[in-house]
Amino acid sequence: MTYLAKPKFHHPSLPKNALGYTHRDYEGSISTLCAGCGHDSISAAIIEACFELAIEPHRVAKLSGIGCSSKTPTYFLGHSHGFNSVHGRMPSVLTGANLANRELIYLGVSGDGDSASIGFGQFAHAIRRGVDMVYVVENNGVYGLTKGQFSATADRGTKSKRGVMNNDSPIDMVGIALQLGATFVARSFSGDKAQLVPLIKAAISHRGAAFIDVLSPCIAFNNHAGSTKSFDYVREHNQAVNKLDYLLGRAPIAVDYAPGTLQVVEQHDGSKLVLRKLKDEYDVSDRVAAMNFLARHAAKGQVVTGLLYVDNEPEDLHLHLATVDRSLNSLGDADLCPGAATLEKINASLR
């Protein structure tokens, strides 16, 4: 048996959240990824975010494609339904799942190969449609699972561990997400839990297409000198534009920052995104400025992180399709079948 069960031992002193759940209730089975893989830190951040938000674990559906990153949904939220689909096609499966039941939280987990290479089209179209989801790309610039070939996010001029040069232009997932109308766009680093956890919380509470590109170094194949996706490189070139505090409910904000350095975005559910600006000119509600800012900094080799854009009046696919409030999967015969009398009328109209 290769199944690794975690001992279900609940220490009485483990902290509980508002629903009475402990961290353990949000964990999954033990990770089989390489020790030190960035992806494991992201799983930990997801567990932390769900714990802090006091989400009922089974109200989350986890979906992924194929890759080391796409394996991670087994390692968190063990009580949730998960779907390890096919390579690059998680977005369509998630879209369909979301159509069936709008009441769950949809967490899509993918890799840079999964979303920028084979699944680039599906990624783009799910974002375009405004599917209400949290879409996390665990971005390491390589295909970890198939042993280190370049993915489409690898920067031009970087060398693989085996010394192969990448001459192709990189795809910037964040830039694409902004261009295609994602209503929540962020970038973070698996090594910066303090930044990542509030971003995931904010993304979960966002009612639209939320995209987070998380740089997540591959210890095995892309953590060497000359890689722009290594721990050292990302740490040295990280330019955070803001620091996010996520506030639940309608608690007043204690303002103790200099005027103009704080930006507060109130979301539909009343939650507040309190952003301490680290770059004076940065405005998270300005999509075009965000794209411009990113392009300028990318040209300097810098990795811009933080909450990059948020629309506090997002629209989503269900709104566009004008679907009923009840989940479609809860509708039965009485709601769906027009019945024999109607069919008789249809027959009559066809004579």
Next chain:
Amino acid sequence: MSVISPIRRVNDFVVRFANVNGSGSASANELFARAVLRMGVPVAPRNIFPSNIQGLPTWYEVRVSQAGHLGARGGVDLMVAMNPQTFDKDVASIEPGGYLLYDSTRPMPASRLRHDITTVGVPLTAICNAEYSDPRQRQLFKNIVYVGALSALLDMDMAEIERLIGEQFKGKDKLIQPNVHALQLGRSWVLENVSCPIGLTLARADAVGERIFLEGNAAAALGAVYGGATVCAWYPITPSSSVAEAFTRYCARHRIDPETGLHKYAIVQAEDELASIGMVIGAAWNGARAFTATSGPGISLMQEFIGLAYFAEIPAVIIDVQRAGPSTGMPTRTQQCDLLSCAYASHGDTKHVMVFPENPTESFAFAADAFDLADRLQTPIFVMLDLEIGMNHHLCAPLAWDDSRRYDRGKVMTAEELEAGRDFGRYLDVDGDGIPYRTYPGTHPTKGGFFTRGTSRDRYARYTEEGAPYVDNMQRLLKKFETAKAVLPRPVRRDAQRPAKAGIIYYGSTAPAMDEAIGMIEAEGQHLDMLRVRAFPFHQDVEDFIARHQTLFVVEQNRDGQMRTLLVNECGIDPARLIPILHYDGTPITARFIANAIGAHLDDLKVTPIRKIGA
């Protein structure tokens, strides 16, 4: 030159309209077909069209048959030649003794006409130019004018045509009078200038009965509405697009919440077929009834996902409206050519359930049933239409629904059952039928959650890459396939009047031609039993039928005998026992073809000789 007398027939002939694509002729042609129906005479119309929107030739053929033969017949008795580009070929295709109706505004030289047919020239353009100044009106009304001309030539009931126009423009009443006027223009010109009627005539009959006139694609879409589909994801492709379009139309009429105006359905035009099947799988995994409609090229793109749905045991309904392959070439021609690519779709050991409706009535019923079957069997179900069924109007039995029927959502474990401590193993065969229980996401806070993946898991959905659980699971899937046989539509047998040593196996859109062909074969003194296969995997009846006959013909519309291959493969039949009768030029199979092909074989087999039938 032989003297051929003009064909004289009542309620039994073929009219073909040769038009230019995009000239607005479709609705006029359909008006003609419907008017014949309203006179109580069965018709079988067919579109023959290229994959262009404007400018290329298109034909509409109406077979009039009081005897009720609804398959294609072959040959044309009256050609309405409205396309100068194809004029010569169209004239050449008329049966000797047949008739030609053409626009004689510029009369054709005798060299381009034929002596063995009757030519009726009506100056359609001149009539329209004299009457209308707007070029668009001239073009559109020209179509109605020739219907008016036909009404006189064939002695049709004018009142029926006028009534149909009234129904067609109900709500846009201003259009009724001008259309009726155009009709009269053509009719009176012909009555004044041509001796009417010609040898082909229509006489009121009572041979239509309760039957309805409907396209298979619309019927399948309505079946999806009745079957409870709430999610439809699709990518446009001829000849399947009109399934999703009809589903959209029917949903707008029957699935809108009257209080809120909100939709009890979601339809997404996906970016490609990979995405459409992915959405269907995601929705079905999450407990909604979901389907896609596509054609062969789409099936090709969906292969990987279909395999996942098979292994992960996810209900999914795929309506495949088959057309000739490949993606370019003959996309608007009919064939039954996707059987193998659907039956064994994807990598790894996979087998899939297919149903084969014969006409729109069964397209409706099978599409609705497919959602029950998918939920019951937790696997993809292919509803195999083809262009012939899907994109043509067919005269068929009325659609039926039993209000006491309830959706069979299959084995779904509820929160209450989980709470009560019922053992849940996603891939555990508790009932011995190979079908396990599933749970919908979000059912219970701590029980019944599982991680869906293709294989590499045990009966409780726990990850494992060991061989024994893999084999165990694969064997269970086979058992489930076996279970399917009993719940799928049974084959339909029609025995000859006396004991027969030979049998015919056929399916789908071949049915009407087969029904007619067996009459021709019997008229020659041959007796064969027939079996119409309606589902794959095959019911035991199919194997029994094969075992009971010495000689077997498998009639289908593809080059490679795909149904025959499935019979050989799945039932272990000696290939030599199954004689393929194959029609695959893109036109629908005809009774003449079948009768001749089977007749030739019976000759060869030295069963009582049979002479060639028809031409």
